[in-house]
Amino acid sequence: METETIHPHSEIQPSTKMSGPADDELVRLDRVERIYKMGDNVVRALDGVDISIHKGQYWSIIGRSGSGKSTLLNVLGCLDRPTGGTYFLGGTNVNQLDDDALSEIRGQRIGFIFQSFNLIPQLTVLENLEVPLFYQESEPGVAKERAERFADRVGLKDRLHHRPNELSGGQQQRVAIARALMNEPLILLADEATGNLDSKTEKEILTLLDELHQEGMTIIMVTHSDKVADRAGHKLELRDGKVLKITHLDRSPL
Ligand SMILES: Nc1ncnc2c1ncn2[C@@H]1O[C@H](COP(=O)(O)OP(=O)(O)O)[C@@H](O)[C@H]1O
Ligand SMILES: [Mg+2]
Secondary structure, three states: OOOOOOOOOOOOOOOOOOOOOOOOEEEEEEEEEEEEEEOOEEEEEEEEEEEEEEOOOEEEEEOOOOOOHHHHHHHHOOOOOOOEEEEEEOOEEHHHOOHHHHHHHHHHHEEEEEOOOOOOOOOOHHHHHHHHHOOOOOOOOHHHHHHHHHHHHOOOHHHOOOOHHHOOHHHHHHHHHHHHHOOOOOEEEEEOOOOOOOHHHHHHHHHHHHHHHHOOOEEEEEEOOHHHHOOOOEEEEEEOOEEEEEEEOOOOOO
């Protein structure tokens, strides 16, 4: 099975909203490619990917090492640009944005969490959380208020003045999740976010993601674990840069 979406296979596509994404369609990829050329060597990291993700959905992306998962997440997160095809984010054609506009979207619309937490070791939890708002012209006190709110949300209210090395791996990932939420993003992207955690801590983090999803957050999570992938309502399997299969999982109400 490829995907269930049917696209006009024309090379000449109007560059703005073509058939117009549906209102609650947050992400739409039309035949997206990411080709790396190194000398004579051409790697088709993404090779004609079509996806449609709606607001509030929880997706997992799974596939072997090298199948294109991180490349796809980086494109979705505007860290990288497709070399072909079209990416609409909230109805905006991302291909048409310049670097400044792209980094603005990344800073304001996307929350990222990674396997390696990526916290700043010299800063406290509170200060790490304030970082995403540092370059934004927010009212004094807004960053601190939000940082306290999201620290509380992830269960770390009593750790605000600790540094990352005084926290467990699970707590550090909670800080990273709170930091990803600071800009109130449209979408939360996670790349192997539980890859460094023991299974009990992994469960706690997955439960937190479940809760955020129930609160309305759109989540896209890369994992190589089937068990983790099955927590999401929609599972996309990649192989050699192509969509091998999309499964919409039946989830019983919680
Ligand atoms: N910056 C790069 N330059 C060249 N090739 C790359 C680069 N990044 C990824 N690739 C190649 O693209 C393919 C997909 O990589 P990646 O998206 O990291 O896969 P995954 O996350 O599924 O392990 C691999 O063959 C990888 O070697
Ligand atoms: Mg990867």
